[in-house]
Amino acid sequence: MPRITRVYLKTSLIYLAAGLLLGTLRVLPIARLEVALSGSAAVYYHLLVVGWITQLIFGVAQWMFPKTSRERHHGSHRLAWITYALLNVGLLIRAIAEPRALSAAGGVWGPMLAISSLIQWTAGMIFIVDIWPRVRGR
Amino acid sequence: MPSYSRTTIRLALVYLGLGFTLGALMLANEGLGWDVRLAGLLPAHIALLLYGWLGQLIYGVAFWILPRINGRRGSAPLAITAAVLLNLGVMLLGLSSLASIRGATAPMGTACLAASAFVFAVHAWPRLRAAAGR
Numbered sequence: 001m002p003r004i005t006r007v008y009l010k011t012s013l014i015y016l017a018a019g020l021l022l023g024t025l026r027v028l029p030i031a032r033l034e035v036a037l038s039g040s041a042a043v044y045y046h047l048l049v050v051g052w053i054t055q056l057i058f059g060v061a062q063w064m065f066p067k068t069s070r071e072r073h074h075g076s077h078r079l080a081w082i083t084y085a086l087l088n089v090g091l092l093i094r095a096i097a098e099p100r101a102l103s104a105a106g107g108v109w110g111p112m113l114a115i116s117s118l119i120q121w122t123a124g125m126i127f128i129v130d131i132w133p134r135v136r137g138r
Numbered sequence: 139m140p141s142y143s144r145t146t147i148r149l150a151l152v153y154l155g156l157g158f159t160l161g162a163l164m165l166a167n168e169g170l171g172w173d174v175r176l177a178g179l180l181p182a183h184i185a186l187l188l189y190g191w192l193g194q195l196i197y198g199v200a201f202w203i204l205p206r207i208n209g210r211r212g213s214a215p216l217a218i219t220a221a222v223l224l225n226l227g228v229m230l231l232g233l234s235s236l237a238s239i240r241g242a243t244a245p246m247g248t249a250c251l252a253a254s255a256f257v258f259a260v261h262a263w264p265r266l267r268a269a270a271g272r
Binding site for chain 1: 144171
């Protein structure tokens with residue numbers, strides 16, 4: 001299993017735990033928590049769907065999809081590392097900015113959401129470009 | 139990787155690109171307040187990523203790696219039918235984001251997806267049973 005896959009899988013497990021923790025906190029009958037986490041529904045879903053499931057798939061794909069001759073010879077995962085970095089930076093910015101943007105209009109958090117969306121979108125596109133040639137027969 | 143898997147996985151990647159694009163548009167719109175109508179893309183965003191990307195990727199990888207029966211990957215016509223129904227369902231559900239045709243397309247889309255899942259299960263079942271004896 002290549003290192004990029006191990007890092008993807010370990011990170012995805014951290015997001016699984018974080019997502020489930022947030023999900024638990026969201027349903028606890030504690031008034032202060034309910035107020036504090038009122039804008040966190042989308043973050044909860046995306047920690048699980050992007051942070052856990054998508055990242056798990058991205059990592060396993062790097063491991064099990066047939067390698068191109070270039071990868072066989074050089075073992076490079078440069079684009080995969082860029083995807084990993086962008087996906088996680090974008091998701092973390094979203095997790096921080098979205099509840100704040102929803103609770104107070106204006107300020108820096110709205111533009112931060114737009115930046116987060118651009119970063120995550122770029123990660124998705126790089127993954128597609130990187131993995132496309134590997135969807136092939138052996 | 140067999141041609142069925144190559145086709146479905148490539149289609150899944152196309153849906154991943156489309157789904158990420160809609161998601162990015164909606165998230166940026168949430169932050170910058172471009173147009174409230176963009177929030178209506180949520181059903182298409184979910185359909186593209188949950189069924190078009192995840193579901194179709196699972197079909198492609200399952201067809202590829204599930205145990206073979208007598209050296210064959212089960213019934214190819216069943217697997218192809220499942221993929222066609224899934225793509226039809228995703229397109230219909232995606233179209234349901236357009237409010238003007240929502241009423242008709244959403245139930246037809248989910249019915250196609252349900253039929254697709256059933257047909258793929260019929261395809262995969264004998265291959266899973268074959269795995270039990272190993």
